[in-house]
Amino acid sequence: MQPLVITIMGKDKPGLVDSLARCVYQHGGNWQGSSFAHMAGMFTGFVEVHVPADAHKALIDALDALDGLSVQYVSVTESAAQSGNYYDVEIMGNDKPGIVQELTSIFNQFNLNILNFDSRCESAPNWGSLMFKAHARIAVPDNFDEGALKEALEAKANDVVVDISAVQA
Known part of the structure; x- marks a missing residue:
């Protein structure tokens, strides 16, 4: 096959x-x-x-x-299966041009591989603007400091809430 x-x-x-x-x-x-x-x-x-x-x-x-x-x-001639540790990253905040680039540049700075990235904008009637929501699954090296990633994401893209959780393999 x-x-x-x-x-x-x-x-x-x-x-x-x-x-x-x-x-x-x-x-x-x-x-x-x-x-x-x-x-x-x-x-x-x-x-x-x-x-x-x-x-x-x-x-x-x-x-x-x-x-x-x-x-x-x-x-595909050879398997490119990913192995190692994975984290799910949930991001929510006010939408603005460039938010995806800001977030993905942080993943790149940490040399992380994005395995899955889903995003959408939803109406936020109480705020009068669109709410950006994203989910990313990333591959991370052993002993990765998810706290540093969370701080970097929240600092770069202000007004976002970030939740990071390890994925059980």
């Missing part, structure tokens, strides 16, 4: 994920994991599948033929 990472984007309509799943199944693929979202009227996401080597080209051809979807794929 050969790993394949597929990204899709298209105008949102019922049946998009089913079309993708059917295509993978018909070519002997095994769906490993996925993440999909609806943004600005578009449906987008990615999925990891494992496909028999002899069905790889046929699956790619079938994906390219899916109607209404922009599909891209990357064959």
